[in-house]
Amino acid sequence: MIRALTVLLSLAAGGAAPADPIRFENMSARLIPHVYSGGWTHFVGGGLAVLDCNADGRPDMVAAGGSAPSTLFENLGEMRFSGRPLMATGPEGTARNIVDSTGAYPLDADGDGHMDLFVLRVGANLILRGDGACGFSIANALWGLDGRDRWSTAFSAYWDSAERLTLAVGNYVDRADPDGPFEACDTNDLYVREGRRFTWRSLAPGYCALSMLMARDAGGQLRLRISNDRHYYVRDGAEQMYDLRAGRFLGPGDGWPRISLWGMGIASRDITGDGRPEVMLTSMGDQVLQLAQPDGSYRAAPFDMGTYAQRPHLGDDGRPSTGWHAKFADVDNDGRADLFIAKGNVDQMPGNAIRDPNSLLRQLPDGRFTEVSVAAGVAGMERARGAALVDLDGDGRLDLAVVNRRAPMELYRNVTSAGNWLQIDLAQPGPNRNAVGARVTLQSASGRQVQDRVIGGGHAGGSAVPLHFGLGRDSGAKVSVAWPDGMVSDHALSANARQTIRKPAP
Numbered sequence: 341m342i343r344a345l346t347v348l349l350s351l352a353a354g355g356a357a358p359a360d361p362i363r364f365e366n367m368s369a370r371l372i373p374h375v376y377s378g379g380w381t382h383f384v385g386g387g388l389a390v391l392d393c394n395a396d397g398r399p400d401m402v403a404a405g406g407s408a409p410s411t412l413f414e415n416l417g418e419m420r421f422s423g424r425p426l427m428a429t430g431p432e433g434t435a436r437n438i439v440d441s442t443g444a445y446p447l448d449a450d451g452d453g454h455m456d457l458f459v460l461r462v463g464a465n466l467i468l469r470g471d472g473a474c475g476f477s478i479a480n481a482l483w484g485l486d487g488r489d490r491w492s493t494a495f496s497a498y499w500d501s502a503e504r505l506t507l508a509v510g511n512y513v514d515r516a517d518p519d520g521p522f523e524a525c526d527t528n529d530l531y532v533r534e535g536r537r538f539t540w541r542s543l544a545p546g547y548c549a550l551s552m553l554m555a556r557d558a559g560g561q562l563r564l565r566i567s568n569d570r571h572y573y574v575r576d577g578a579e580q581m582y583d584l585r586a587g588r589f590l591g592p593g594d595g596w597p598r599i600s601l602w603g604m605g606i607a608s609r610d611i612t613g614d615g616r617p618e619v620m621l622t623s624m625g626d627q628v629l630q631l632a633q634p635d636g637s638y639r640a641a642p643f644d645m646g647t648y649a650q651r652p653h654l655g656d657d658g659r660p661s662t663g664w665h666a667k668f669a670d671v672d673n674d675g676r677a678d679l680f681i682a683k684g685n686v687d688q689m690p691g692n693a694i695r696d697p698n699s700l701l702r703q704l705p706d707g708r709f710t711e712v713s714v715a716a717g718v719a720g721m722e723r724a725r726g727a728a729l730v731d732l733d734g735d736g737r738l739d740l741a742v743v744n745r746r747a748p749m750e751l752y753r754n755v756t757s758a759g760n761w762l763q764i765d766l767a768q769p770g771p772n773r774n775a776v777g778a779r780v781t782l783q784s785a786s787g788r789q790v791q792d793r794v795i796g797g798g799h800a801g802g803s804a805v806p807l808h809f810g811l812g813r814d815s816g817a818k819v820s821v822a823w824p825d826g827m828v829s830d831h832a833l834s835a836n837a838r839q840t841i842r843k844p845a846p
Contacts, residue, residue, distance in 0.1 A: 362672050362702060362716040364740060364752035371413065372423035374749040376725055378406035378440075381462045383686050384493055384512060384550060384569075384604075386725025386743045387443025387665075387800025391455040393474040397838075399730050399805050400474060402426055402444050402457060403743050409437040410444070410459070414474055419733050419753050428468045428476040438466065443726060443800025445495045449483070449505060451771040455804055458507065460492040465509060484537025490526055491515055496552040496564065496796025498584075499772035499824065500532075506584070507531040507538070508564055508796070510549025513572055525573050528552075528566070547577035551606040553797035554584070556779075558616045559636025563590075567603030567621055579603060579621070595637055601628065605799035607666035610790040611677045611703065615781070617792065620679065622663030622799070624692055626650045627681055627699075646709035649681055649699045653711050654719050657693040662686060665799040669729040671738050673759035673810030675786050676703040682742055682799070684723030695721050698742065722747035726801040731808065736761040736836055738808060743801075760811040760835040766793060768823060768843035774804065775843065777824040782809050784817035811835050 376386035389402040398415035405411060409425040416422060427435045442460045449456045454472040456479070459465060464487035468476035480487050485507075494510025509529040517524035528543035547568035557563045564582040579599045581590045590596035602624035608617045616632035629647040630638035641647055651661055665682040672678070681699040685692055698720045700713035713719035722744040732739040737754035744750065762782070766775035775793055782789045791807045811817060816834045821841055823829070829844050 359674070360672070360757040362700070362712050362756045363754075364717045365755050366717060367419050367751045367753050368748065370419060371421055371749055371751050372411070374403050374405070374411045374423070374743070375408065375747060376404060376406045376743050376745045377408050381491055381515070382406035382442065382745070384725075385442025385460070385800045386745050387445075387460070387798070388726035388728050388741060388743045389444040389446050389457060389801050390728045390730050390741075390803035390805055391446035391457070392805070393455055393470055393472075395454070395472055398734065399732055399803070401728070401741060403749055404441040404443045404460075404726065404800060405439065406442070406745075407440065409439050410441045412474065415732060417733070419739070419751070426476070428466070428478050430478050431481050438468075442491075442493050443495070445497070445795060445802045446804035447497050447776070447795050448773050448804075449479075451773045453773060458495055458497070460495055460509070460800060461487075462491050464489055465492050483533075485531060486538075486540060488529065490529075493800060494528075494549040494552040494566070496554040496794075498554040498562070498777055498795065500584075501825070503771045505533040505771065506554070508543070508552050508554060510552045510566060511546060512548050512550070512569070522572055523574050525568075525577070543582065545577075547573040547580065550604050551797060551799055553606045553608055553794060555608055555792055555794045555796070556617060557581070557636070558632035558638055560616075562777075565606060565619070567606050569604070570600050570602045571624070601626075604662070604664050605666045606797040607668050607679070608792075608794070608797060609668035609677055611668060612707070613788045613790070615790050617790075620647070620666045620668070622666045622681060624662045625660040627661075627663045627666070644708065646711075647679065647701060649683075649701065649711070652693045652696050653699070654697040654714055655695045655721070657695050659691065659693040661696050662689075662692050663699075664725050665727040665801070667727065667729050667798065669738050669808065670810035671700070671729065671754060671758075672702070672756050673737065673761045673812065675759070675784070675789065675810050675812045675814075676705070678702050679709060680718075680727060680729055680740065682724035682727040684725065684745065687723070687745070696723075697721050698724050698727075718752050720744070720750055722750075726799055728801070728803050730803055730805050731763065736763070758810070760814060762809045762811060762817060762819075762833055762835060763806040763838040764809065764819065764833070765806040765838065765840040766821065766843075767840055772824060775821075775824055779822040780807055781820045781822070782817045783820075784811055784814040786812050786814055806838055
């Protein structure tokens with residue numbers, strides 16, 4: 341069955357590196373202590389943003405703090421980080437700590453070449469303008485964005501064909517509803533930049549969103565996927581798909597089936613080489629992998645594919661797992677995307693596992709996944725929330741950072757004997773400088789890989805870093821970039837380097 345579902349078998353022939361064990365070294369002691377804390381409004385959230393905030397080529401991190409200040413970790417190289425509270429200067433000229441944050445997402449909102457941050461909060465959301473030196477100022481008034489007073493837990497962004505920036509914000513429970521919290525889900529927000537200001541409209545109904553992603557669906561259409569928490573919508577709600585061009589939610593008549601689950605996070609990537617992205621939905625219980633079909637629909641992965649990760653794989657707690665941030669990434673550079681899932685109890689929910697180890701699922705040559713987190717040294721047992729798989733030390737291997745609720749943040753250095761690799765950054769003129777919405781197709785001797793450049797997904801946090809491709813034994817690859825406006829450019833790149841591809845002139 342698996343062979344019929346995947347074309348990644350070709351990656352196992354010729355180009356894949358030997359299947360050496362995946363290994364990480366625990367470097368958490370190098371971080372100043374950071375804990376995602378707070379009461380019931382911070383049971384969810386705890387996101388991690390990764391961005392190069394000072395243009396030195398090293399990824400920095402911003403970790404949401406909940407009721408405590410968010411923390412900025414500047415990357416000093418060699419897995420060393422300075423740490424201090426994330427601060428931003430307000431219109432009055434004074435700097436303040438960023439508190440009550442549930443998460444953050446990096447983007448270059450004004451196209452000036454410096455990374456900015458959209459900060460999700462319990463309260464008014466903030467858009468922080470970066471100065472290129474890891475300093476930030478609150479730009480809500482400057483850019484005409486009403487942060488509103490909500491409990492925000494999800495975010496995504498893209499630039500449309502007119503290069504207008506569109507922001508989607510997902511809100512959780514309406515704290516002002518006297519009949520809440522159950523069946524009191526708030527509506528969501530859509531902002532479109534018109535000139536120098538954002539216009540707002542409501543996305544209703546809302547079903548307690550915990551993750552959003554604007555990206556191509558299995559049929560190649562740009563859609564906004566919203567993953568919702570059934571714990572609060574209880575009934576009548578479901579996962580949602582919004583058609584950005586038509587301006588409406590899709591339903592069964594559009595081929596969008598009604599799916600209800602305890603949705604927490606979204607990860608999207610083509611893992612079969614056919615150019616259609618698969619989607620992982622984390623949840624309380626099953627982690628649901630949706631396999632993209634040739635007709636543009638999805639179907640659930642078979643159980644023996646090994647992705648459901650529905651119960652703890654370490655310890656003796658047999659109650660269901662709770663999945664949060666998910667990320668597809670090639671941690672051993674063999675040309676096959678692996679999958680990390682941050683897991684942990686909401687707080688003290690008796691129906692779910694309390695000691696719930698994180699999952700690292702290694703993709704095998706036949707397309708199945710197997711749990712390797714214990715042997716790899718990353719099976720953390722705290723209440724994990726946000727996470728990132730990013731090359732933090734510049735050695736071509738993806739390292740791991742995990743934010744925990746009521747426990748210190750974790751940091752792991754990838755020391756796997758891994759294969760060759762390529763990291764591809766994109767740049768183009770205009771407002772969408774980082775070419776969000778572009779598709780990169782890599783063809784090497786061992787197979788084909790496809791990744792889209794997106795902002796969103798995960799759980800309450802995301803990364804703005806080069807796209808990472810494992811190459812196994814291959815020494816180079818042909819790369820095709822489909823730019824957001826439809827232009828296509830072709831390139832030949834050598835392995836084991838970070839390459840910036842700039843959009844050619846028309």
